[in-house]
Amino acid sequence: MPFTYDFPRPALTVDCVVFGLDGAELKVLLIRRKAAPFAELWALPGGFVEMEETLAQAAARELQEETGIRDVFLEQLYTFGAVRRDPRGRVVSVAYYALVQSGKYPPRAASDADAVEWFPVSATPALAFDHAEILSVALVRLKNKVRYQPIGFELLPPKFTLTQLQRLYETLLEQPLDKRNFRKKIQSMSLLVELDEVQKEVAHRAARLYRFDKRKYRQLEKQGFNFEL
Amino acid sequence: MPFTYDFPRPALTVDCVVFGLDGAELKVLLIRRKAAPFAELWALPGGFVEMEETLAQAAARELQEETGIRDVFLEQLYTFGAVRRDPRGRVVSVAYYALVQSGKYPPRAASDADAVEWFPVSATPALAFDHAEILSVALVRLKNKVRYQPIGFELLPPKFTLTQLQRLYETLLEQPLDKRNFRKKIQSMSLLVELDEVQKEVAHRAARLYRFDKRKYRQLEKQGFNFEL
DNA sequence: CCAAAAGTGTTTCACTTACACCCATGA
DNA sequence: TCATGGGTGTAAGTGAAACACTTTTGG
Numbered sequence: 001m002p003f004t005y006d007f008p009r010p011a012l013t014v015d016c017v018v019f020g021l022d023g024a025e026l027k028v029l030l031i032r033r034k035a036a037p038f039a040e041l042w043a044l045p046g047g048f049v050e051m052e053e054t055l056a057q058a059a060a061r062e063l064q065e066e067t068g069i070r071d072v073f074l075e076q077l078y079t080f081g082a083v084r085r086d087p088r089g090r091v092v093s094v095a096y097y098a099l100v101q102s103g104k105y106p107p108r109a110a111s112d113a114d115a116v117e118w119f120p121v122s123a124t125p126a127l128a129f130d131h132a133e134i135l136s137v138a139l140v141r142l143k144n145k146v147r148y149q150p151i152g153f154e155l156l157p158p159k160f161t162l163t164q165l166q167r168l169y170e171t172l173l174e175q176p177l178d179k180r181n182f183r184k185k186i187q188s189m190s191l192l193v194e195l196d197e198v199q200k201e202v203a204h205r206a207a208r209l210y211r212f213d214k215r216k217y218r219q220l221e222k223q224g225f226n227f228e229l
Numbered sequence: 230m231p232f233t234y235d236f237p238r239p240a241l242t243v244d245c246v247v248f249g250l251d252g253a254e255l256k257v258l259l260i261r262r263k264a265a266p267f268a269e270l271w272a273l274p275g276g277f278v279e280m281e282e283t284l285a286q287a288a289a290r291e292l293q294e295e296t297g298i299r300d301v302f303l304e305q306l307y308t309f310g311a312v313r314r315d316p317r318g319r320v321v322s323v324a325y326y327a328l329v330q331s332g333k334y335p336p337r338a339a340s341d342a343d344a345v346e347w348f349p350v351s352a353t354p355a356l357a358f359d360h361a362e363i364l365s366v367a368l369v370r371l372k373n374k375v376r377y378q379p380i381g382f383e384l385l386p387p388k389f390t391l392t393q394l395q396r397l398y399e400t401l402l403e404q405p406l407d408k409r410n411f412r413k414k415i416q417s418m419s420l421l422v423e424l425d426e427v428q429k430e431v432a433h434r435a436a437r438l439y440r441f442d443k444r445k446y447r448q449l450e451k452q453g454f455n456f457e458l
Numbered sequence: 459c460c461a462a463a464a465g466t467g468t469t470t471c472a473c474t475t476a477c478a479c480c481c482a483t484g485a
Numbered sequence: 486t487c488a489t490g491g492g493t494g495t496a497a498g499t500g501a502a503a504c505a506c507t508t509t510t511g512g
Contacts, residue, residue, distance in 0.1 A: 203510075203511050
């Protein structure tokens with residue numbers, strides 16, 4: 001079916017802000033651009049939306065193509081439509097953010113051997129286009145959302161210790177938390193399953209491992225339960 | 230500068246979910262479509278994004294053109310990109326939501342004398358495209374956001390009584406609130422300025438009028454204050 | 459046995475909740 | 486004078502915050 005309104009139209013892209021946790025540091029995955037504009041500069045992974053894919057599919061596809069990352073938490077962030085945000089012409093970009101276990105994706109996992117690297121969010125290089133703004137919006141969103149949605153777990157391996165979880169929240173909220181109060185609170189939500197396993201190869205008492213019970217969360221959610229740290 | 234990547238591209242539109250409060254009822258403004266597709270059906274105001282305007286400008290322009298409404302709270306909601314959401318072809322739509330004092334915009338204020346009408350959000354007619362889904366996402370957003378951002382005031386006239394404000398929250402949160410506790414809490418935030426005026430023409434004791442102090446809010450916000458009902 | 463992190467309870471304080479009566483006004 | 490909503494304080498309960506020591510393990 002030919003399109004009735006054939007006005008000039010903006011090009012449409014997706015960009016992905018990929019967050020990972022490295023010890024007590026929040027990092028973002030960037031790729032080095034090969035082509036103009038902004039060749040040699042670092043940028044968010046992303047690209048043009050194709051005609052037969054949804055926006056989320058486009059984001060997932062670009063992420064996979066440019067960084068090898070797939071099957072991760074991916075959520076729409078915001079759509080950026082400043083008129084001159086791309087020097088090539090009018091390009092509107094739908095930004096997504098992803099949460100990954102950075103350990104699973106070492107720096108050079110990219111499929112096309114391109115330059116892909118993790119940077120601390122507090123020390124990123126100069127970025128192409130308006131990607132610095134996109135990153136900043138993503139950071140604000142992540143820091144807020146982590147308080148009232150259990151998305152932080154996406155940044156941890158499936159089995160984790162309570163101390164790891166606490167460090168995660170301390171990093172994202174940028175404030176120290178009391179160990180006993182944190183444990184009391186998180187355990188009282190009964191969203192964590194205590195495993196019959198402990199940490200290995202640590203030079204001190206081994207901590208118990210837990211996993212997040214997603215099924216239980218969905219169930220409680222329906223009953224009006226609100227996660228809140 | 231000619232565009233380097235000249236692939237086929239989705240068309241881009243904006244749609245606006247306009248909320249208003251009518252007494253104790255939340256309403257949404259719809260327009261009746263004249264042209265195909267979905268001629269005669271009700272739809273959200275919206276239209277195509279032009280090449281030299283931002284997304285927010287496009288939303289504001291369409292709102293003004295189709296309903297006469299301008300200078301209101303308008304915030305990006307979400308971008309809808311299902312492949313077949315428009316029968317004419319691939320159309321991606323950036324949705325916005327607006328909060329207006331519905332009293333200022335009686336049903337037929339539209340500039341082009343088209344059919345424009347307020348409907349209770351709980352009793353809307355069948356909607357064109359995926360507009361029912363957009364409305365539903367907007368409702369969820371509004372109901373959540375009103376808890377932790379003082380945006381509810383956008384639905385009230387500049388001068389309002391505490392009872393009006395309480396009714397507003399009761400409507401949006403869908404739960405009754407205790408009068409004394411509500412007043413204590415809202416006043417303790419010191420975001421309301423007590424005016425030297427009272428209600429007129431009521432058949433009972435006239436209530437004191439207040440206004441929301443936006444300047445004060447911005448100031449407190451910077452100091453880490455969090456609005457929360 | 460030392461270093462390092464794991465694990466564990468109680469008290470205090472602040473905030474939230476529940477609750478009922480008198481007041482002012484116009485009809 | 487009556488009907489209608491406006492306006493006000495206190496007590497009880499619940500959840501958040503502060504806080505320090507013992508245990509386990511590997512080196």
